[in-house]
Amino acid sequence: MYLGEVIGTCVATTKVDGLEGIRLLVVQPMNRHWKPVGNSQIAADSVQAGPGDRVYLVGSNEAARALENSFVPVDAAIVGHVDAVDLIDDKERP
Amino acid sequence: MILADVVGTVTATIKHPVYQGRSLMVLQPIDEKGKDLGDEILAVDTVQAGVGDRVLALREGNGVGQVLGTGRVAIRTIIIGVVDEVEHA
Numbered sequence: 001m002y003l004g005e006v007i008g009t010c011v012a013t014t015k016v017d018g019l020e021g022i023r024l025l026v027v028q029p030m031n032r033h034w035k036p037v038g039n040s041q042i043a044a045d046s047v048q049a050g051p052g053d054r055v056y057l058v059g060s061n062e063a064a065r066a067l068e069n070s071f072v073p074v075d076a077a078i079v080g081h082v083d084a085v086d087l088i089d090d091k092e093r094p
Numbered sequence: 095m096i097l098a099d100v101v102g103t104v105t106a107t108i109k110h111p112v113y114q115g116r117s118l119m120v121l122q123p124i125d126e127k128g129k130d131l132g133d134e135i136l137a138v139d140t141v142q143a144g145v146g147d148r149v150l151a152l153r154e155g156n157g158v159g160q161v162l163g164t165g166r167v168a169i170r171t172i173i174i175g176v177v178d179e180v181e182h183a
Contacts, residue, residue, distance in 0.1 A: 001136035001171055032102055032120050032134050046110050056104060056118070056136055058168050062155045066110050066168035079168050080109035085120060087102035094099060094128070094148045
């Protein structure tokens with residue numbers, strides 16, 4: 001799983017059957033300091049997230065498991081709204 | 095599986111039901127010498143690991159489902175051990 005920020009929405013009228021009714025959002029993956037990591041992506045939403053929200057996502061096959069019908073063709077899903085990320089100092093690491 | 099250091103925790107009130115009651119940790123993947131490898135990942139804890147621990151993490155949904163006893167769910171990465179020591183040549 002990984003952190004991200006919702007930066008937009010995506011509408012696709014013509015799509016494969018399995019994707020009907022699934023909310024698609026544009027997400028920028030983030031590191032633990034909330035700096036962008038890599039490229040933005042499209043993710044299915046399972047927690048009513050919207051633009052500006054800080055979220056966490058699950059990828060791969062497990063993304064589909066977040067949705068009601070788990071045989072859907074998605075490879076990323078938003079599964080939580082992040083309230084806070086608490087970090088330790090690097091000096092406290094083993 | 096990978097080695098990682100637990101460097102933080104994530105607090106989330108609104109989340110998918112499968113994450114309810116589970117601790118979500120921020121892991122920094124490392125190599126056998128303790129050097130950071132790539133970007134952090136999030137993992138659900140199954141072994142009462144804490145921040146500052148060096149751990150073993152599993153990143154495969156089928157194994158996750160077996161460990162959690164839930165079958166396959168929307169969790170892909172879990173902590174499956176606290177590492178005492180890594181020896182390398």
